[in-house]
Amino acid sequence: MTGAIQCIVRRDLLLAMRRKSDVATALLFFVIVASLFPLGVGAEPNLLRSIAPGVIWVAALLSSMLSLSRLFAADHADGTLEQILLGAAPLSLVVAAKAFAHWLVSGLPLVLIAPLLALQYDLPASLYGVLALSLLLGTPVLSLIGAIGAALTLGLRGGGVLLSLLVLPLYVPVLIMGAGSVEMAAAGMGGQGQLLLLAAFLVVAAAFAPWAIAAALRISSE
């Protein structure tokens, strides 16, 4: 079982490394979106400080969503997906491994870069930890839920935009709790409740999403 997981993760990471530009563009998108907001709302420091958690989280959401179509598209195009569906390894396990690999390249970098963006918004350094932790807990959930959408919209025309429409409403609780944890911490109330809820989301998503992703893949591949 662990052999299959290791194999898939290693393969997906290798493929991602071969196309570094895909990974880099998603990351760059994160940074650009977060940089756009001050241009739109004005550079008043108090305002920026108050909207920082929300903006960074929304930027993370959008960036995570953009990179979702990559999850299954390449495998679908060259027939690997069919092989996986016919193969011996349990599909839930395979998709969990794929989602994990996807998160390593699209989610984890966001966690690491977020403090830089927080610096741009003059967020107090004491909040960097909460911000990073909230993203660390939240981005895997985004990957898992997004993977369901990616599997459902596999091969469809207009797939990318449709994927956004499907997946963004489901992202809302993660966004609320993620940004909320930082805001609570900023108000001096700790934010542990929200972080614990995020952790709960993660556990539930990790437990149930792979099944849904596998079912969606089977539906999309008939």
Place this chain on the structure above:
Amino acid sequence: MNWFWYASPQTFFPLAATIARWSGIAAVVLALAGLYIGFFVAPTDAQQGEAYRIIFIHVPAAWMSMFLYVVMAFWAALGLAFNTRLSGMMARALAPTGALFTFIALWTGSLWGKPTWGTYWVWDARLTSELILLFLYLGFMGLQAAIDDPRRADRAGALLAIVGVINIPIIYYSVQWWNTLHQGASVSLKSSPTMAAPMLAGMLVMALAFWMYSIAVAMVRVRCIIRERQ
């Protein structure tokens, strides 16, 4: 009783027409009764004047929007579990009506908000959740519209509906928490008029009317879907 007798589109087809006819009549009768109660029996509200009468549409529409989504998800789950074609068709038939009621709830909520709270839109927990519900409906319809193969469309939509229905309580409680964080003692559009008996009666009757209407429309729509797929 053989539950699966009517699971075949062919046998269900004439039954749907009968159901549509009777629920349609019930809808009209209940709507007339409900409107009568709402306009002529229920007294004027002390704080909101006549504006509160919007409640007789707003609350029933909101109830229906949520109820129809759950029913849709129920048929979707049944279709995935038993692989019955008709279940998927039922889910597809319910979606547009559900989306419509969601929009009506938002529209009437907005028009109720203006005279009572001063703005057309408030980020009230219920209204915001209702907005997200509209997105869930539109996503469901969009996904099915984007897939050409009817079987794949039914099943993909079904999975999405099930994922959505599980998320709805989570979304609602998240939004409610978010709302209290940002607005403190905010006002909820529903809680304001005290529920005098005629008001509650009017709301219930209108809700039943909308329910009967939804059944009638869903029956007609599922008949269309059955015919289109032959």
Place this chain on the structure above:
Amino acid sequence: MSEFFAMGGYAWYVWGSYGVTFLLLFIEMILLKKRSKKA
């Protein structure tokens, strides 16, 4: 009678709500009828 239509000054809001609601339900029925004829 005119009092009824004025709805205590909230005519726009009340009739706007009821009007749009029944209009939309009516449109839904019409569209369904068209679809039924086409099928």
